[in-house]
Amino acid sequence: MKVLMFGWEFPPFNSGGLGTACFGLTRGLSKHDVDVTFVLPRKVDIDVDFLKMVFGDETKSVIKKQYFVNSPLQAYATEESYEYRLSEEEKKTKQIYGNNLFEEVERYGAIGGQIAEQEEFDIIHAHDWLTYKAAIAAKKVSGKHLVVHVHATEFDRGGGNEVNQYVYNIEKKGMEEADTVIAVSNLTRNRIIESYGIAPEKVRVVHNAVEFENYALDQMHELKKTKKIVLFLGRLTLQKGPDYFVAAAKKVLEYYPDVIFVVAGSGDMEKATIRRVAELGIADKFIFTGFLRGKDIHEAYQMADLYVMPSVSEPFGITPLESLMCGTPVLISHQSGVSEVLTHCLKTDFWNTDEMANKIVSILRHGELHKTLKENGVKEVKKFSWKEPAARCIDIYDQTLGRKN
Amino acid sequence: MVSICLYFQVHQPYRIKKYSIFDIGQDENYFSDNSETSVNNAFVLRKVARKCYLPTNALLLELLDQHPEFKISFSFSGVFLEQLEEFAPEVLESFQKLVATGRAEVLEETYYHSLAFLYSKGEFREQVRLHRELIERLFNVTPKVFRNTELIYNNAIAKEVESMGYKGILAEGADHILGWKSPNFLYKPTGANNIKLLLKNYKLSDDIAFRFSEKSWKEFPLTAPKYAKWVNAVNGNGDVINLFMDYETFGEHQWEDTGIFNFLKHLPTEILKHPDNNFKTPSEIIESYNHVGECDVPHYISWADLERDLSAWLGNDMQHAAINRIYALGFKVLKTKDKNLIHKWRKLQTSDHFYYMCTKWFSDGDVHKYFSPYDSPYDAFISFMNVLHDLEIRIDNLSKNDSSSEIIEISKEHL
Numbered sequence: 001m002k003v004l005m006f007g008w009e010f011p012p013f014n015s016g017g018l019g020t021a022c023f024g025l026t027r028g029l030s031k032h033d034v035d036v037t038f039v040l041p042r043k044v045d046i047d048v049d050f051l052k053m054v055f056g057d058e059t060k061s062v063i064k065k066q067y068f069v070n071s072p073l074q075a076y077a078t079e080e081s082y083e084y085r086l087s088e089e090e091k092k093t094k095q096i097y098g099n100n101l102f103e104e105v106e107r108y109g110a111i112g113g114q115i116a117e118q119e120e121f122d123i124i125h126a127h128d129w130l131t132y133k134a135a136i137a138a139k140k141v142s143g144k145h146l147v148v149h150v151h152a153t154e155f156d157r158g159g160g161n162e163v164n165q166y167v168y169n170i171e172k173k174g175m176e177e178a179d180t181v182i183a184v185s186n187l188t189r190n191r192i193i194e195s196y197g198i199a200p201e202k203v204r205v206v207h208n209a210v211e212f213e214n215y216a217l218d219q220m221h222e223l224k225k226t227k228k229i230v231l232f233l234g235r236l237t238l239q240k241g242p243d244y245f246v247a248a249a250k251k252v253l254e255y256y257p258d259v260i261f262v263v264a265g266s267g268d269m270e271k272a273t274i275r276r277v278a279e280l281g282i283a284d285k286f287i288f289t290g291f292l293r294g295k296d297i298h299e300a301y302q303m304a305d306l307y308v309m310p311s312v313s314e315p316f317g318i319t320p321l322e323s324l325m326c327g328t329p330v331l332i333s334h335q336s337g338v339s340e341v342l343t344h345c346l347k348t349d350f351w352n353t354d355e356m357a358n359k360i361v362s363i364l365r366h367g368e369l370h371k372t373l374k375e376n377g378v379k380e381v382k383k384f385s386w387k388e389p390a391a392r393c394i395d396i397y398d399q400t401l402g403r404k405n
Numbered sequence: 406m407v408s409i410c411l412y413f414q415v416h417q418p419y420r421i422k423k424y425s426i427f428d429i430g431q432d433e434n435y436f437s438d439n440s441e442t443s444v445n446n447a448f449v450l451r452k453v454a455r456k457c458y459l460p461t462n463a464l465l466l467e468l469l470d471q472h473p474e475f476k477i478s479f480s481f482s483g484v485f486l487e488q489l490e491e492f493a494p495e496v497l498e499s500f501q502k503l504v505a506t507g508r509a510e511v512l513e514e515t516y517y518h519s520l521a522f523l524y525s526k527g528e529f530r531e532q533v534r535l536h537r538e539l540i541e542r543l544f545n546v547t548p549k550v551f552r553n554t555e556l557i558y559n560n561a562i563a564k565e566v567e568s569m570g571y572k573g574i575l576a577e578g579a580d581h582i583l584g585w586k587s588p589n590f591l592y593k594p595t596g597a598n599n600i601k602l603l604l605k606n607y608k609l610s611d612d613i614a615f616r617f618s619e620k621s622w623k624e625f626p627l628t629a630p631k632y633a634k635w636v637n638a639v640n641g642n643g644d645v646i647n648l649f650m651d652y653e654t655f656g657e658h659q660w661e662d663t664g665i666f667n668f669l670k671h672l673p674t675e676i677l678k679h680p681d682n683n684f685k686t687p688s689e690i691i692e693s694y695n696h697v698g699e700c701d702v703p704h705y706i707s708w709a710d711l712e713r714d715l716s717a718w719l720g721n722d723m724q725h726a727a728i729n730r731i732y733a734l735g736f737k738v739l740k741t742k743d744k745n746l747i748h749k750w751r752k753l754q755t756s757d758h759f760y761y762m763c764t765k766w767f768s769d770g771d772v773h774k775y776f777s778p779y780d781s782p783y784d785a786f787i788s789f790m791n792v793l794h795d796l797e798i799r800i801d802n803l804s805k806n807d808s809s810s811e812i813i814e815i816s817k818e819h820l
Contacts, residue, residue, distance in 0.1 A: 345783075346783055347780065357426070357427075358426050358427065358787065362426070362786075366786070368721075368723045369723055372721045372783070376764050
C-alpha cells in the first residue's frame with residue numbers, strides 16, 4: 001500500500017498537536033509496511049537524514065521516500081536538541097500562522113496536482129484544512145480516492161468566537177470531496193456531521209495515541225516541597241477554558257486554602273485571566289509562568305498534584321497523556337476527545353465549576369485518590385501506541401478502496 | 406442420592422447520591438437521590454422488582470405448589486428488606502408467601518451486608534443480631550445457617566459463627582482451597598467442631614448465573630434437560646450440589662428474553678425425573694449428611710471475580726482509606742447513642758460502596774462496571790469521602806452538645 005500524505009507541519013517544526021499526530025501516525029503506518037510519501041508545504045531547513053519527504057516548493061528535487069532509517073526520537077533525546085526544536089518551533093509558528101497564511105494555502109494547493117502526477121500511490125490522505133486544496137487537486141489529477149483527516153475544526157479553534165468563513169468553506173469542500181473523513185474523536189465526528197452536513201456513514205473515528213516516554217524528572221521542584229499545586233497548561237484562549245479554571249480555583253480556595261494554581265501558557269486571554277484573578281482577590285494563590293518550552297513543560301507537569309484541562313472544545317487533546325507520562329493525575333473536560341479513550345482520570349463538564357472544584361479539593365485532601373489515579377493512569381498511558389490508530393487507518397484505506405467490507 | 410441445594414442472595418445497597426464538598430454540613434440525606442438514574446435507590450429497587458423479584462417469586466411459588474419436593478433458600482440483606490418495606494411492600498409480601506410455604510429457608514447474614522467481621526467482631530455480632538431480629542419480625546422464622554457477605558469466609562469466621570450457635574455456613578468452592586477435594590460434600594471447618602461447611606459448586610452455579618446467555622459458550626443454548634443431565638452425572642460422586650447465585654440472575658442479569666424463566670420453570674421437573682435426585686434446604690442438608698473431612702481456609706476467600714479473594718473491595722488505596730476511616734468512627738458514633746446517626750454509619754459499611762471504588766475492572770471484564778452506578782471508581786470514592794466528612798461533623802456536633810459528663814458504657818467488643 002502506497003499513501004500520498006499531505007501535511008502542514010512535522011516535528012521538530014510543529015506548532016501544535018497536528019505535527020506530532022502526523023508523525024506518530026506515519027511512524028505507525030511504517031510499522032505496518034505502508035509506504036508513505038509525506039508532502040509538506042515548503043522545504044524547511046532541517047537535517048532530514050532520518051526522514052525523506054517531498055517538499056511542496058521543491059518538486060524537482062524529489063527525494064525517494066524510504067521511510068525512517070533512524071528513530072527520530074533519538075534526535076530529541078538530549079536537552080540541547082529539545083531546546084533547539086522548540087526555539088525553531090517558535091520561528092516556525094510565526095512562519096506558519098503569519099499574514100500570508102491564506103496565500104500559502106493557495107500556493108500549496110496549486111502544486112498538489114503536480115506532485116500527484118509524479119508520484120505513484122494508491123490513496124491520498126490529507127491532514128486538516130490547510131492541505132485540502134492540494135489534496136483535492138491531487139485527486140483530480142490522479143483519480144485516486146481521498147481520505148481527509150480532521151484534527152480540529154474551525155469551531156474548535158474559535159472556541160465560541162466567530163467562524164472564519166474562508167476556512168469553513170475549505171473544510172467543508174475537503175470533507176465533501178473526500179471519499180472518507182477521519183475524525184480524531186466522536187466529539188469531532190458529531191461536529192463534522194452536524195456543522196458540515198457530511199453523511200454519517202462517511203465519517204470514521206480514529207483516536208490519536210502517544211508513544212510512552214518517561215518524562216519523569218529526578219529532582220523535585222522547590223515549590224512542590226511545601227505546597228500543593230494545581231496546573232493549567234495550554235494556550236490562554238476561549239477554547240482552552242482558562243476562565244473556568246479560575247472560577248473553580250476561587251471555589252477550591254474556600255475549602256482548601258493551602259494550594260497554588262499555576263497557569264502556564266500565553267494567548268489572547270492572558271491579560272483578562274490575570275485581571276480576573278486579581279478581581280477575585282486570589283492573586284497571591286496564582287503563578288503565571290508565560291509560555292513554557294522543553295523541559296520546563298515536563299517540570300510543570302511534575303511539580304503539580306493535578307493537571308486540569310478544562311477545554312470548552314478539544315477535538316482530541318494530547319496534554320493529559322503527557323501529564324500522565326510525568327506521573328501527574330489529570331482532570332479533563334467531557335468536551336474533549338481524549339476523555340473518550342482515557343479511563344483513569346477525573347472528568348467533568350467544562351462549565352460545571354462546582355464539580356471541578358469538588359474534584360480538585362478531593363484530590364488535594366485524599367492522598368489515596370491521588371496515588372490510585374497516578375498508578376492506574378501511568379499504567380494506562382503506557383498502553384497507548386500509534387500502532388493501533390495506524391491499523392485502523394489501513395482498514396479505512398481498504399474499505400475506501402473497496403477491498404474490504 | 407444427590408441433593409440439590411438452591412440458594413439465592415438477595416441484596417440491594419443504599420447507594421449514596423452524588424455528594425460534593427458543597428453538600429458537606431448542608432445535607433444529611435445521603436441516600437435520597439431522586440433522579441432517574443441508578444443512584445436512586447427506590448428507582449433501582451422498583452426496576453429490579455419488575456424485572457426479577459416479582460416474576461421470579463411468582464414462578465417459584467408456582468413451582469413450590471406443583472412440586473412438593475421442591476425446596477429453595479434465600480439470604481436477604483437487612484438493607485434490602487428495609488428498602489422493600491419502604492419502596493415496594495408488595496414485593497416483601499411475595500417473599501413472605503414463599504417463606505410461609507415452609508420450603509424456602511431464610512439464612513442469616515449481617516444486616517448491613519458489610520465487611521464488619523474484618524474490622525470489628527463486636528460490630529459484626531451486633532449486625533448479625535439486628536438481622537436476626539428483622540428476619541424474625543418479617544418472616545417469623547429464626548435462621549440457623551449463616552452466610553457472610555459475598556461468601557467471604559475463612560476458618561476464623563466459621564469459628565465465630567459456630568460460637569454464635571449456627572450449625573452451618575456457606576462458602577465458595579474455590580479451586581485453590583479445595584485442591585483435589587470435591588465441593589459436592591460437606592466439610593468440617595478447621596478449628597471448629599459443631600458447624601458444617603457447604604461449598605458452592607461454582608461450575609454448575611455459574612453455568613446458570615454467568616454463562617446462560619453467552620452465545621460463544623459451547624453449551625449454548627442451555628436447556629433444563631441438558632442441565633439435569635449434568636446434575637445426574639454427580640450421582641454417586643457426591644451428596645449435594647450447592648447452587649449459589651444472585652437472585653437477580655433471573656430477569657436482571659439474564660434478561661427474560663434469554664429464556665431464563667423458561668429454564669427455571671422446567672428445572673424441577675427435569676431434575677426430579679431421576680429418582681435419586683432431590684431438593685434440600687441448607688438446614689436439611691446439614692441434618693442429612695455428615696462431613697467427609699476437614700477444610701482448611703486460613704486466608705479469606707469470597708465468590709467474587711476470578712481471584713475469589715477480597716480484592717474487589719480492598720484492592721486499592723482508596724478502598725482501604727475509605728473503609729479504615731469508617732471503622733475508625735465506630736467508638737465515637739456508638740457513643741452518641743443516636744440511632745439515626747448509627748444507622749447511617751452502618752449503611753455506609755455496606756460492601757457495595759467499596760466495590761464501586763474497585764479499579765481493576767478493565768482487566769476483569771465488565772462485571773464491575775455493570776454493577777456500578779457511578780461514572781468511575783474515583784467518583785464513587787469522592788462522594789463517599791464527602792459523605793463521611795459530613796457524618797464526622799454531625800458526630801462531633803452531637804458529642805460537643807452532650808454537656809453531661811456521664812460516661813457512657815460501650816460494650817468492650819466495640820473497642
